[in-house]
Amino acid sequence: MRLGKKIVSALAAITFMIAPxxxxxxxxxxxxxxxxxxxSMSTDFYxxxxxxxxxxxxxxxxxxxxxxxxxxxxxxxxxxxxxFGSDISIVDDDDLGCNIPDLFIRSNPQYxxxxxxxxxxxKLNNPKVYANGDGKNYLDKVTLRVFSLMQTKSEIADxxxxxxxxxxxxxxxxxxxxxxxxxxxxxxELIMKNVSSNYSNFCASAYGPLVDxxxxxxxxxxxxxxxxxxxxNDCASVYGIGYSYNVINIHGFWYNVNMSKLDxxxxxxxxxxxxxxxxxxxxxxxxxxxxxxxxDYKDTASYISWYIDYDNVTYFICNGYETEGAGYTAxxxxxxxxxxxxxxxxxxxxxxxxxxxxxxxQYEQGAxxxxxxxxxxxxxxxxxxxxxxxxxxxxxxSTGWLQTGGKWYYMGTDGAMQTGWKQISGKWxxxxxxxxxxxxxxxxxxxxxxxxxxxxATGWKSTGGKWYYFNSDGSMVTGWKQISGKWxxFNSDGSMVTGWKSTGGKWYYFNSDGSMATRxxxISGKWxxxGTDGAMxxxxLQLSGKWxxxANDGSMVTGKQTIGSKVYNFGSDGVWDGK
Numbered sequence: 001m002r003l004g005k006k007i008v009s010a011l012a013a014i015t016f017m018i019a020p021x022x023x024x025x026x027x028x029x030x031x032x033x034x035x036x037x038x039x040s041m042s043t044d045f046y047x048x049x050x051x052x053x054x055x056x057x058x059x060x061x062x063x064x065x066x067x068x069x070x071x072x073x074x075x076x077x078x079x080x081x082x083x084f085g086s087d088i089s090i091v092d093d094d095d096l097g098c099n100i101p102d103l104f105i106r107s108n109p110q111y112x113x114x115x116x117x118x119x120x121x122x123k124l125n126n127p128k129v130y131a132n133g134d135g136k137n138y139l140d141k142v143t144l145r146v147f148s149l150m151q152t153k154s155e156i157a158d159x160x161x162x163x164x165x166x167x168x169x170x171x172x173x174x175x176x177x178x179x180x181x182x183x184x185x186x187x188x189e190l191i192m193k194n195v196s197s198n199y200s201n202f203c204a205s206a207y208g209p210l211v212d213x214x215x216x217x218x219x220x221x222x223x224x225x226x227x228x229x230x231x232x233n234d235c236a237s238v239y240g241i242g243y244s245y246n247v248i249n250i251h252g253f254w255y256n257v258n259m260s261k262l263d264x265x266x267x268x269x270x271x272x273x274x275x276x277x278x279x280x281x282x283x284x285x286x287x288x289x290x291x292x293x294x295x296d297y298k299d300t301a302s303y304i305s306w307y308i309d310y311d312n313v314t315y316f317i318c319n320g321y322e323t324e325g326a327g328y329t330a331x332x333x334x335x336x337x338x339x340x341x342x343x344x345x346x347x348x349x350x351x352x353x354x355x356x357x358x359x360x361x362q363y364e365q366g367a368x369x370x371x372x373x374x375x376x377x378x379x380x381x382x383x384x385x386x387x388x389x390x391x392x393x394x395x396x397x398s399t400g401w402l403q404t405g406g407k408w409y410y411m412g413t414d415g416a417m418q419t420g421w422k423q424i425s426g427k428w429x430x431x432x433x434x435x436x437x438x439x440x441x442x443x444x445x446x447x448x449x450x451x452x453x454x455x456x457a458t459g460w461k462s463t464g465g466k467w468y469y470f471n472s473d474g475s476m477v478t479g480w481k482q483i484s485g486k487w488x489x490f491n492s493d494g495s496m497v498t499g500w501k502s503t504g505g506k507w508y509y510f511n512s513d514g515s516m517a518t519r520x521x522x523i524s525g526k527w528x529x530x531g532t533d534g535a536m537x538x539x540x541l542q543l544s545g546k547w548x549x550x551a552n553d554g555s556m557v558t559g560k561q562t563i564g565s566k567v568y569n570f571g572s573d574g575v576w577d578g579k
Contacts, residue, residue, distance in 0.1 A: 038069055038110040041206075041226040045236035045247070046103040054100050061104050061144065065111045069160070071153050078114070078144035101142050106237045109226035112163055112207035113150040149201055159207060166210040170227040179333065179394050180233045180250050181316065184257065187227045191220065191259060217243035220259035232366065250316070308346060312336045313376060315344055315353065329354060334395055336382075338374035367396035368415060387416040388433070407435030408454060428456040428474060447476040447494060467496040467514060487516040487534060507536040507554065526555040527574065547576040 047058060060080050067073045105114050150156055173190050174183040195209040197216065202208035206222040209215035215223065221237040221244035228235035234249040245258040308315055313335030330351040332340040344351040358371040370378045370391065377395040381388060390398040390411060397415040401408060410418045410431055418431050429450070430437040436454030440447060449457040449470065456474040460467060469477045469490065476494040480487060489497040489510060496514040500507060509517040509530060516534040520527060529537045529550060536554040540547060549557050549570065556574040560567055569577050 032070075035066060035070060038066070040230045041110045042108045043225065043229055043234060043236045044107070045234065046107050050100070050103075057100050057142065058104050061101065061142070062108070065108070065114070065144075068113065068156060069111060071157055074153060076113070076146060076151050076153070076156065078146060080142045101144055102239070105144070106239070109206040109222040109237070112159065112202070112205045113146050113156060115145040115147055115204065147202060147205070159211075162211045163207055167206075167223075167227065167230075170223075171230055174227065174231045177393065179314075179316075180231075182393070183231045183233060184228065184248060184250065187224065187231070188257065188259060191223060195220065195223070217245070217259075220244070221246050224257065224259050232364075308344075310341065310344060311339075313340055314379075315346075315351075317346065317351065328352060332374075332376055334377045334379045334393075336378075336380065338372045338376060340374055340376060367394075369395040369397065389415045389417070409435055429454045430456065448474045449476065468494045469496065488514045489516065508534045509536070528554045528556065547578075548574045549576065 047055065050058060057080065061078065064073075064078055068076055068078075105111070150159055170187055170190055173186050177183055177186055191209065195213050195215050197220075198214040199216070200208050200212040200214040202212060202219070203214050203216045204218040204222075206219065206226050208219040209223045218237070218239075224246050225235045225237045228246075228248060236247050238245055238247055243258075245256060248255055248257055308317070314333050315330040316333050317330050328349050328351040330344045330346070331354045341353050344353050358375060358377075359373065360371060362369050362371060370382060370384060370389065372378060372382075378389075378391050379393055379395055381390055383389075390402055390404065390409070392398060398411045399413055399415055400411060402411050403409075410422060410424060410429065412418050417433070419433055420431060422429050422431050430441060430443070430448070431454075437450045438452055438454055440449055442448075449461055449463065449468065451457060457468075457470045458472055458474055460469055462468075469481060469483065469488065471477060478490050478492055478494055480489055482488075489501060489503065489508065491497060497510050498512055498514055500509055502508075509521055509523065509528065511517055516530075518530050518532055518534055520529055522528075529541055529548070531537055536550075538550050538552060538554055540549055542548075549561065549563060549568070551557055558570045558572055558574055560569050562568075569579060571577060
């Protein structure tokens with residue numbers, strides 16, 4: 001069924017006037033961050049093949065739809081009127097002009113409020129009306145249909161929030177893998193898991209499968225296109241005979257993906273890159289928009305082998321069927337060597353190997369990649385100019401924290417592995433070529449401790465059942481240290497002292513929290529007096545006009561005591577009665 005026919009009753013066709021504008025398509029440099037986010041879902045697959053006047057019509061539609069999406073207008077209507085006599089002159093024929101609105105919708109899944117339906121009208125055939133006098137019918141008006149349930153700013157705003165939340169899960173899933181064909185597979189699998197082929201108000205829009213989890217073939221196609229383009233995989237939606245599917249560019253070759261015919265009970269693509277004749281060619285009105293590169297007809301069974309490893313190089317099988325002169329073709333996509341095969345033996349066939357003409361650093365799809373002298377995109381660790389870099393499975397250069405091989409590393413903003421002392425987000429780390437430092441480490445004659453995350457300890461730290469204190473520079477404290485107005489003593493190994501401790505010829509007592517005790521202190525049923533310096537007192541002690549006596553072990557005496565051949569009497573509180 002042609003796109004939008006199932007939901008015509010739910011639509012409202014409404015109008016507005018758009019002033020002529022210069023080309024807007026792809027002008028993201030001056031766009032806001034939000035606009036760039038939404039434009040990342042679109043494709044220029046059709047746009048770049050249009051004529052100048054066709055692009056002007058496309059841009060007029062794009063300008064208005066983006067204003068609606070960014071909530072910059074209260075007029076939720078989409079119509080271009082009075083085209084002739086302005087700067088647009090498009091012939092209304094079934095093969096070209098009237099397809100521009102449909103191709104616009106097919107290129108922009110972010111405009112989820114569009115139903116997919118459109119209508120055109122032409123001026124009467126009257127050569128006297130036209131300056132060029134060619135007697136052809138020209139487009140007079142183009143109207144795009146907007147869902148009746150998305151007719152206000154608040155409805156659009158609510159739908160945007162739901163759309164962004166739902167699509168984030170798909171992008172997150174794709175981010176788990178690196179190669180473009182892996183991303184394609186991961187996203188297709190998630191769509192098959194989440195979405196059912198069923199009717200909803202928005203089943204022909206990307207909104208339907210995202211939010212309602214229901215879609216017809218157009219909805220599947222629009223969602224798949226949106227996610228793929230956000231991931232940097234050039235993808236477009238195509239209308240076939242009675243259904244929609246996608247074309248996607250992988251390593252420079254275009255392939256069919258018919259999302260609505262994938263088997264959601266299996267992990268294999270039973271209809272991936274397969275088909276013949278008109279079954280996989282677009283409807284005749286769109287023939288001009290489909291690339292000439294042959295699709296992959298690998299075999300008559302499921303096509304499940306996308307790439308293979310051979311002598312430390314990963315190859316992607318581009319064309320597996322002798323058709324239209326394409327031959328058996330493979331492309332070297334990544335590896336750890338500069339040498340690639342000229343022909344690759346695979347499944348009894350010899351595949352011609354295409355190597356990239358790229359060399360050195362390349363900025364692609366929002367990430368830096370490095371191609372060696374053999375044109376091979378690097379993955380894993382690679383040394384460049386004396387510095388080590390790490391590239392994920394998709395060749396993207398890593399920056400910031402990196403976990404690989406069970407170890408953590410930190411890569412600079414330039415991608416180079418960092419070593420030595422490094423302050424990151426307010427914490428200090430000691431980085432080595434073997435990863436972060438953890439546990440105890442002696443540097444420059446001082447001891448430091450790094451937790452499991454590699455962060456250098458400062459202040460109090462408990463490890464191995466003992467407490468330690470580290471200066472603001474991370475160095476471990478030994479000996480006496482005043483902290484927050486209290487005194488502590490640390491052993492030569494840095495461990496905090498508790499209980500009795502003799503140092504410098506004097507005895508001190510340290511509480512369970514390590515703080516030094518002063519004045520009276522009851523310990524194990526006895527009383528002791530520790531001076532303001534913490535040293536234990538022995539012998540006679542006068543406090544507030546009262547006399548006490550501390551034995552040789554520092555304990556306070558009570559009762560009758562013979563001291564220096566004299567007998568003294570001490571009360572239960574230790575005070576001498578003066579007799």
